[in-house]
Each structure stands twice: as structure tokens, then as C-alpha cells.
Amino acid sequence: MSESATHSPQLELAHVLFTDIVAFSKLPMDQQQSVLQLLQSSVRASVEYKRALAADQLISLPTGDGMALVFFGDPESAVRCAQELWAAIRSHPELRLRMGVHSGPVYRVSDINANRNVTGGGINMAQRVMDCADAGHILVSKTTADVLMQFGTWPSALHDLGEAKVKHGVRIHIYNLYRSNVGNPQKPSKLRVAARKRGTRSFAIITVAVIAIAAGLVWLRTARNVHVSVTPTRRSVAVLGFKNLSGKPDQAWLSTALAQMMSTEIAAGQKLRTVPGESVAQAKVEFAIPDSDSLNAETLSKIKKRLGADLVVLGSYIEIGASEKNLQIRLDVRLQDADDGEVLISAAENGTIDNLFELVTRCGQQLRDRLSIGSVTGEQALSIRESLPSNPDAARLYSQGLNHLRLFDALAARDLFQKAIAIEADSAQAHSALSSALLQLGYQTQAAAEAKKALDLSTNLPREDHLRVEAQYHLSLKDWARTIELNQTLFGFYPDNLEYGLSLAYAQTQGGRNEDCLKTIDDLRKLPAPQRDDPRIDLLEAQSAEIMGDSKRAAAANQRAATKSQAMGARLLYAQARNSEGWNYRIMGDLPKAVAMMQEAEQIFEQAGDRAGAARCLSNIGATYSDKGDRAASRQYFEKSLAIDREIGYTVGQARALQNLGFLSLAEGKRDMAKGYLEQSLATSRSNGDSEAAALTLLTLSDFYYQADDPTTARSYAQQGADLAHSIGNKRVEAMALASLGLMLADSGNLPDAKATFEKGLAIFRDEGARALTISCLERLGQIEWSQGDLPTARKHLEEATQIAKSLGNARDIAIAESNLAEISVDEGHTEAAITALNAVITAFRNEQSTDDLVPASQYLAEAQMDAGKPADAKKTLETLRDKKGEFPNPIITADYQLASARIGDPKPAIAVVNKLLANKEFTEFESRLEVRLALGKIEAQAGRTSDARTHLANLQKDADAKGYGLWSKKASVVLATLK
Numbered sequence: 001m002s003e004s005a006t007h008s009p010q011l012e013l014a015h016v017l018f019t020d021i022v023a024f025s026k027l028p029m030d031q032q033q034s035v036l037q038l039l040q041s042s043v044r045a046s047v048e049y050k051r052a053l054a055a056d057q058l059i060s061l062p063t064g065d066g067m068a069l070v071f072f073g074d075p076e077s078a079v080r081c082a083q084e085l086w087a088a089i090r091s092h093p094e095l096r097l098r099m100g101v102h103s104g105p106v107y108r109v110s111d112i113n114a115n116r117n118v119t120g121g122g123i124n125m126a127q128r129v130m131d132c133a134d135a136g137h138i139l140v141s142k143t144t145a146d147v148l149m150q151f152g153t154w155p156s157a158l159h160d161l162g163e164a165k166v167k168h169g170v171r172i173h174i175y176n177l178y179r180s181n182v183g184n185p186q187k188p189s190k191l192r193v194a195a196r197k198r199g200t201r202s203f204a205i206i207t208v209a210v211i212a213i214a215a216g217l218v219w220l221r222t223a224r225n226v227h228v229s230v231t232p233t234r235r236s237v238a239v240l241g242f243k244n245l246s247g248k249p250d251q252a253w254l255s256t257a258l259a260q261m262m263s264t265e266i267a268a269g270q271k272l273r274t275v276p277g278e279s280v281a282q283a284k285v286e287f288a289i290p291d292s293d294s295l296n297a298e299t300l301s302k303i304k305k306r307l308g309a310d311l312v313v314l315g316s317y318i319e320i321g322a323s324e325k326n327l328q329i330r331l332d333v334r335l336q337d338a339d340d341g342e343v344l345i346s347a348a349e350n351g352t353i354d355n356l357f358e359l360v361t362r363c364g365q366q367l368r369d370r371l372s373i374g375s376v377t378g379e380q381a382l383s384i385r386e387s388l389p390s391n392p393d394a395a396r397l398y399s400q401g402l403n404h405l406r407l408f409d410a411l412a413a414r415d416l417f418q419k420a421i422a423i424e425a426d427s428a429q430a431h432s433a434l435s436s437a438l439l440q441l442g443y444q445t446q447a448a449a450e451a452k453k454a455l456d457l458s459t460n461l462p463r464e465d466h467l468r469v470e471a472q473y474h475l476s477l478k479d480w481a482r483t484i485e486l487n488q489t490l491f492g493f494y495p496d497n498l499e500y501g502l503s504l505a506y507a508q509t510q511g512g513r514n515e516d517c518l519k520t521i522d523d524l525r526k527l528p529a530p531q532r533d534d535p536r537i538d539l540l541e542a543q544s545a546e547i548m549g550d551s552k553r554a555a556a557a558n559q560r561a562a563t564k565s566q567a568m569g570a571r572l573l574y575a576q577a578r579n580s581e582g583w584n585y586r587i588m589g590d591l592p593k594a595v596a597m598m599q600e601a602e603q604i605f606e607q608a609g610d611r612a613g614a615a616r617c618l619s620n621i622g623a624t625y626s627d628k629g630d631r632a633a634s635r636q637y638f639e640k641s642l643a644i645d646r647e648i649g650y651t652v653g654q655a656r657a658l659q660n661l662g663f664l665s666l667a668e669g670k671r672d673m674a675k676g677y678l679e680q681s682l683a684t685s686r687s688n689g690d691s692e693a694a695a696l697t698l699l700t701l702s703d704f705y706y707q708a709d710d711p712t713t714a715r716s717y718a719q720q721g722a723d724l725a726h727s728i729g730n731k732r733v734e735a736m737a738l739a740s741l742g743l744m745l746a747d748s749g750n751l752p753d754a755k756a757t758f759e760k761g762l763a764i765f766r767d768e769g770a771r772a773l774t775i776s777c778l779e780r781l782g783q784i785e786w787s788q789g790d791l792p793t794a795r796k797h798l799e800e801a802t803q804i805a806k807s808l809g810n811a812r813d814i815a816i817a818e819s820n821l822a823e824i825s826v827d828e829g830h831t832e833a834a835i836t837a838l839n840a841v842i843t844a845f846r847n848e849q850s851t852d853d854l855v856p857a858s859q860y861l862a863e864a865q866m867d868a869g870k871p872a873d874a875k876k877t878l879e880t881l882r883d884k885k886g887e888f889p890n891p892i893i894t895a896d897y898q899l900a901s902a903r904i905g906d907p908k909p910a911i912a913v914v915n916k917l918l919a920n921k922e923f924t925e926f927e928s929r930l931e932v933r934l935a936l937g938k939i940e941a942q943a944g945r946t947s948d949a950r951t952h953l954a955n956l957q958k959d960a961d962a963k964g965y966g967l968w969s970k971k972a973s974v975v976l977a978t979l980k
Contacts, residue, residue: 012106019097020097038094039097043069083182099130103141105121138176140174244318257388259277272371286571308498345366404416408612432458451475455470464493480512484508542554591624614644622660702721742755749926771804918933926965930965931968
């Protein structure tokens with residue numbers, strides 16, 4: 001055996017030009033030979049062919065009715081050859097050639113005759129690209145187009161056609177390559193509109209977008225909203241921590257422990273408000289404030305603006321004592337006024353590490369005396385004791401865990417909390433903290449279990465503390481109704497506490513109470529400064545507005561949050577606002593602006609050590625590059641996001657990244673890879689108990705199988721998603737699943753079940769205030785009712801969709817909504833009004849170069865013109881839809897054109913054309929066939945073939961009635977009535 005035979009062939013990148021002669025098999029044998037010889041001679045005369053052949057960078061493969069030219073090296077070689085070939089044959093109309101180009105991996109092999117050959121995805125995909133072409137087209141895959149875009153001569157010649165479904169259900173993204181003197185500028189017939197009624201966006205994809213917003217913007221820890229009248233606000237205190245003067249790292253945990261207990265000590269009795277430790281830690285990161293025993297006026301001013309703190313507690317501690325046996329610490333505490341930096345009191349006490357409670361209580365009482373807030377009661381003392389585990393080792397581990405949790409390391413925090421609980425199992429605070437860490441990592445089931453333990457152990461705590469723990473438990477369950485109720489109670493008792501108001505607004509948004517959320521936000525803006533100016537209020541408004549579909553309002557709110565955050569130096573809040581604002585601009589289509597904002601946010605998160613925040617930004621950037629069609633960059637960002645989420649143990653992020661990679665792989669035609677990613681995402685969500693994420697992934701898999709022409713499996717996954725969402729009370733995801741089921745039922749012709757399913761989803765969307773989704777649902781529901789013949793109800797729903805679209809201001813949604821209203825006017829018999837409205841709509845679509853939208857609008861205009869007795873005008877309108885080969889975009893347009901022609905001249909040729917349309921086995925869409933059959937009946941009546949017309953129309957009416965298509969049954973009956 002030779003050495004070469006022992007090695008596997010090497011994978012190489014090739015640039016493949018695949019060609020074939022259109023309708024070659026229908027040509028006479030002698031003509032087949034002549035056009036094939038003409039093609040071969042034209043290829044051999046190509047300069048690019050000769051160059052590559054001489055450089056041994058070309059393998060030529062015959063394919064019977066064409067050839068594949070496999071170029072190596074120069075990425076422009078295949079398209080240059082295609083241009084030369086097109087120019088060479090343009091004077092030979094008998095050679096109707098189509099071409100497809102793709103860059104991809106191949107193996108060089110030898111065939112049975114020892115001739116050079118290639119195999120692999122590169123050549124297979126090139127053939128799929130070519131299969132989408134008509135005669136004269138040079139189609140290019142997205143992969144090749146991405147490369148060509150880097151060269152200055154190609155961008156103006158490449159025209160994005162979007163995705164096309166090819167063999168085995170694979171979807172590929174293709175471009176049409178043409179200039180003024182080369183190529184076919186007409187849209188390929190396989191990519192044209194197949195029916196007159198518009199579809200709507202995939203609800204599975206919309207679901208992922210909306211829930212990603214809800215999950216990623218604001219991280220905060222069924223009653224309706226009650227207006228809160230704000231009472232005079234209490235002074236606010238921020239305990240910043242204590243400096244470790246001993247310099248021993250093993251004593252650093254004491255700063256967190258002492259601050260935790262001191263904050264609880266000062267808050268006892270509710271006469272003062274204390275700033276949460278999480279907010280304090282974030283501010284210290286943003287302003288680079290180390291533990292210190294005093295602060296200057298400039299830093300205090302920043303803290304006041306950032307945290308809303310009137311007073312600041314800080315200080316230091318140091319070990320004292322000659323040996324470990326009698327080791328004590330000395331705690332020095334200072335209270336500073338945040339307005340002018342005045343030190344209001346200094347206190348110092350000695351105590352043992354084993355009894356931090358006594359030490360903090362003595363210092364704390366001195367602070368309370370100075371602040372005139374009285375002494376701590378016995379019940380309040382219990383709360384202070386339970387703010388920290390009583391066992392010193394457990395207290396140390398718990399405090400270390402808190403520090404990690406507040407510095408974005410939930411994975412390390414989880415392990416430390418678990419160790420603390422192993423020592424002291426009855427610490428409510430340790431279980432509650434462990435629940436927070438698990439929730440941040442995505443382990444919903446485990447988080448809920450720990451929160452329940454914390455709740456069970458908190459029965460003796462003061463009312464406020466107990467309510468907080470209970471709210472945390474229901475948050476971990478995603479029981480939004482109860483979470484809302486508890487936070488509403490807390491905010492009602494303490495209306496000057498911004499944190500409770502923010503938690504209430506967050507729960508309201510997550511629970512689908514967006515209007516209530518906006519009312520709560522109004523209340524928060526009535527708080528005194530600086531609380532009313534907190535950027536988190538704007539972030540929550542943006543989140544709620546985005547879920548409701550108002551991206552412009554969301555972007556404005558995020559911009560306010562960014563401006564405020566930047567002014568106060570709150571870098572992490574600024575990054576959060578920029579990331580969210582970038583998402584808004586992505587939704588609105590300004591992709592360069594979106595990427596710039598997200599990249600800025602990612603850098604800030606990374607620099608601050610918030611890697612989960614950085615991963616969210618990377619994921620959003622990846623989605624934006626996908627929108628731009630740059631799949632290579634998109635994959636790179638998704639994979640970076642996945643790597644970070646795996647490193648930090650963030651399972652929710654992992655599931656999200658895997659789902660994104662699945663979508664991307666599906667778009668690239670890599671179905672097996674896509675399925676693998678999506679199944680990994682589902683397994684991840686199921687393993688961590690995140691039922692909401694699992695329901696979303698089931699919905700995504702439903703979309704995957706529907707695109708693969710497997711509607712049975714698709715419906716099964718959508719139903720599983722709906723059932724799971726219902727079981728956990730997540731109405732929004734349940735409605736998304738119902739909408740996807742409705743789409744599939746409608747496409748299968750099951751109108752009654754489709755309508756019922758959409759009505760269920762619509763009720764939820766309305767209740768949740770999700771207006772963008774409501775538009776899509778209303779349009780689909782209206783189209784079903786329209787087909788059923790219930791025009792008044794259909795109009796009502798389409799008018800509501802139009803009103804919502806106008807309120808949101810999206811120009812394309814408005815144009816489509818108004819077009820729907822104009823089109824239904826035709827079937828309602830409002831002929832003249834419909835003609836006026838449709839002419840205006842068509843003009844708008846032409847100005848926007850929205851070719852696909854022109855088709856249904858023009859067809860309805862032609863129908864209205866025929867109803868008005870103007871068949872010549874109708875024929876002229878339909879003529880505008882012909883391509884350069886004189887073909888119409890779909891069978892319905894062809895049939896209507898024949899009907900208009902029959903009314904002007906001899907109807908007999910029209911009968912033959914329409915019968916041929918109906919004989920086409922590939923023309924299977926039920927409602928479209930009804931429409932063509934109706935046209936045939938009208939033409940036969942016009943030709944005087946009354947018996948044939950009556951038979952055809954009666955059969956049409958019977959078939960339409962059997963499936964509930966009342967519109968077409970009524971139309972057939974109207975024509976039948978004229979035949980009697």
C-alpha cells in the first residue's frame with residue numbers, strides 16, 4: 001500500500017460554481033448536444049477558467065446538464081468566472097443557464113476512473129444555491145457574499161434575498177448577483193410570494209426576544225396595584241464596611257460580617273432606612289472605594305447621589321491581645337454626614353470574635369443615641385443576632401460568601417454558603433443567601449428549596465424581615481402573584497423605601513402587570529430626591545415598555561437611565577442601560593448603533609468583574625450580527641458568551657447561548673448541529689429546574705421541526721411548551737405557545753381550532769399588555785375570520801391591530817395593518833373606497849421598495865377594479881407584477897389576470913391556462929386553490945359554459961364548507977346565483 005493511500009484526504013476550502021441548463025431534459029437530443037457544447041466552449045474560453053487551470057487551482061466536473069467548477073485559492077475566482085460566462089452566452093438565448101456559487105469545505109478524491117473529483121458540503125451546498133435560481137440568475141450563498149463584501153467591487157452587485165428552503169428542509173441565505181450589464185435582477189420564482197394573505201412573524205422567535213429582555217435588564221430581588229401616598233421620608237444610612245488594620249487576609253471577612261450586623265442594628269425599629277449591602281458593594285466597585293475609616297466630601301457626595309444615603313457608617317478593626325487564647329478585636333466606628341462630611345460621632349469597643357453580637361450592640365447603641373432613635377427591643381435584638389450565624393466558623397463562611405455574591409461570583413458564594421449551613425443548619429440568613437446564589441446561577445428548584453427553609457426558620461423575625469424572606473421564597477418559585485402581593489405590602493408599610501418599590505415594579509412586569517408597573521414607577525418618581533432620580537426606575541420603565549412592544553419609549557427610558565448613571569458615576573448601571581438601549585435599537589433596526597452600545601457595556605462589565613453582565617452583552621451582540629447577516633461574527637459572540645457562562649456556572653446563560661447557537665446553525669442549514677444545540681439547551685433548563693426556560697426551548701424546537709416540514713412533531717413540542725408554561729403559571733410563554741399552535745393549525749386548514757387557540761393567546765397578550773405580540777395575534781385571528789366569511793369580526797380585529805400599530809409607531813407594521821384594512825374592504829363590497837386606499841398603500845410600498853407587500857395589495861386592487869366593471873384597469877394593475885420573463889409571482893395572480901383578460905376578449909384560452917394551474921401537483925395550498933377554482937368558474941361562466949361553471953362552483957362550495965372556509969363558499973354562491 002502506498003503512503004498516500006494510508007492517509008485520509010485533507011479538508012480544503014473551495015469556491016464552487018455550479019451550473020445547469022434550464023429545462024435541458026425537454027430539449028430534443030440534437031439541441032441538447034449543441035447547447036451543452038456551447039456551454040463547454042464558453043467555459044473553456046473564460047479567462048478565469050484558463051488562469052485557474054494553469055495554476056492547478058481548478059477541478060471541473062460534468063453533471064449531465066451542466067457542470068461544477070471547483071476553484072481553490074482566490075475567493076473571487078468562482079464569481080468572476082460566472083460573470084464571464086453570463087456575458088459570453090447573453091447573445092445565445094437558446095442556452096438558458098442558471099448558476100450558483102458557494103464557498104465551503106471539500107475533499108479532493110479520485111473517482112472510479114482515477115479522475116480528480118471532490119466531495120463534501122461545499123459542492124453540495126453550491127448545488128442547493130443553484131437550485132433556487134431561474135435562467136439568467138447568478139445566486140451566491142451568504143458564506144461567499146460575506147467574503148466578497150470585503151472587496152470594493154462586489155457590495156453594490158450583491159442583493160440580499162433572505163432565506164430559502166431547499167432540499168431536506170434546509171434553509172440557506174442567498175444573494176442575487178447582478179449589475180446593469182450582467183445577471184438577472186428578478187426575484188427567483190422559488191422565493192416569491194406563494195399566497196395572497198400575509199403571514200406573521202414566528203411566535204417562537206418573538207418569545208425568545210421578549211423573555212430575553214425580561215430576564216436580562218434588571219436584577220432585583222393577583223393583586224392589582226394600589227396607589228401609595230408617600231409619607232415623609234426617613235433618613236437613610238449606608239454602612240460601607242470596616243478597614244482591616246491588622247492586614248491579615250484571614251480576618252478580611254469581619255468587614256462584611258460587622259457591616260451586616262451594624263446595618264441590622266441601625267435599622268431596628270424602622271426609624272431609619274438602611275441601604276442594602278448589595279447596593280453598597282456595587283457603589284464601592286464603581287467608585288473604587290476601599291474600606292476606610294473616613295471619607296472626604298467629594299466621595300461622600302458621590303455616595304449620596306448614588307445610594308441616596310444621608311449618613312454613612314464606616315470605621316476599622318484590629319486584633320488585640322497577646323495570644324490566640326485571649327484574642328480580641330477593637331472596633332472603631334464613625335458616623336459621617338453625607339452632605340458636609342462632618343463626623344457626628346466616633347465610637348470604639350473591644351470584644352471577642354466569638355461574640356460579635358455584643359460588640360456590635362455596644363457600638364450600635366452609641367450611634368442610636370446620637371441619632372435619637374432609642375434602644376433596641378428584645379424582638380429587634382433577635383433580628384440582629386440572626387443577621388449572622390452564631391457559630392464563628394459558620395459566620396466567617398457566610399460573610400465570605402456574601403462578599404463573593406456581591407462581587408458577581410455566585411459560584412464561589414454557593415459553595416461557601418453550603419459549608420456554612422453544614423456547620424449551622426438553622427441559619428435563616430444562610431439559607432436565604434444560598435437561595436439567592438442558586439437563583440443567580442439558574443438553579444430554580446434548588447433555590448426554591450433553600451428559600452423555603454429560610455422561610456420556615458424566620459417565623460420569630462420581625463414582620464418586615466419575615467415578609468422579605470417570604471417574598472424571596474415566592475420570587476424563587478416565580479409565583480408572581482404572591483410576590484407582587486408581598487412586595488406591595490412592604491411598599492405600603494414603608495412607602496419611602498425605594499428598594500421595595502423597585503421590587504414591586506419588577507414583580508409586576510414579570511407577572512404581566514405592565515400597566516401596574518408603570519403606575520408604581522409613577523409613585524417612585526414622587527419620592528424626594530435623590531431617590532426619585534435613581535436610574536433603576538428608568539430601567540424598569542424601559543423593561544416594561546419593551547415587553548409591551550413600545551421600543552421607542554423603552555429606548556428613551558434607557559437613555560435617561562444612562563444619562564443619570566453617567567452623571568453620578570454609576571458605571572454598572574450605565575452599562576446596564578447601554579446594553580438595554582442597544583437592544584432597543586436592534587429591535588428598531590439601527591444595528592450599527594446597537595452594536596456600539598452593547599460593546600461599550602460589555603467592556604464596562606468586564607472591567608468591573610461582572611462577567612454575567614458581559615456574557616449578556618456578548619449574547620446580544622451576537623444576535624445583532626445575526627440580524628446583519630454576519631453569521632461568522634454572530635457565532636463568535638455566542639460562543640464567547642457560552643464560554644463565560646460555563647466558566648461562572650450560570651446555567652440560564654448557558655441555555656440561552658445554546659439556543660442562540662441552535663438558531664444560528666439552523667439558519668446556516670446545519671440542521672443536525674442546530675438540533676444538538678437546542679436539545680442541549682432543553683436538557684440544561686430541565687436539569688436546573690428552570691421550567692420557564694425549558695418551555696421556551698420547547699417552543700423553539702417546535703419552530704425547528706415546523707421548518708423541517710414535520711408539523712406533527714412541531715405541534716407536539718408547542719403543546720408541551722404550552723402545558724409546561726401553564727403548569728408554572730407563566731401566562732406570557734403559554735400565550736406564545738398557543739400562538740405558535742394557532743399558526744400551525746391555520747396552515748393545516750383547521751380554521752375552527754386555529755381560531756380558538758388564537759383567541760386564548762390573544763386574551764393573555766391583552767391582559768399582559770404585550771402590544772407587539774397582540775398585533776400579530778389580532779392580524780392572524782382576523783385573517784382566519786376573514787377566510788371563514790365573518791367579515792365584521794375580522795374587520796374589528798384588524799382595526800384594533802391597526803390602532804395598536806399606530807400607537808407604537810413602527811412604520812412597516814402600520815403599512816401592513818392599513819393594507820389589510822384596504823384589502824378586506826374589497827370583500828366587504830366597498831369597492832371605490834378600497835380602490836382609493838389600495839392605490840395609496842401600493843404607492844407607499846413602492847416608495848419603500850417593499851416588493852413582497854405589493855403582491856397582495858395589487859391583487860386586491862385588481863379584484864376591486866373588476867368588481868367596479870373595469871377589467872382593463874385590473875389587467876393593467878396585474879401586468880405590473882410580471883417579471884422580465886413575463887411570469888406572475890403566484891398562481892392566484894395568474895388566474896386573476898386570465899379572468900380580467902376573459903372579460904375583455906376571448907375567454908376560452910383563459911380556461912386552458914387556469915386548468916393547467918390546477919393540474920400542477922405542486923400547487924397544494926388549500927385556500928389558494930379555492931381562489932383559483934373560483935376564477936375558473938367565473939371564466940367558464942363568461943365563456944357561456946354554464947354547466948361546467950355550475951359544476952365547478954358547486955364542488956368548490958362543498959369543499960369550502962367542509963373545512964369552514966365560508967368566504968369562498970359565499971363567493972361561489974354569489975356566482976352560482978347569476979347562473980340560475
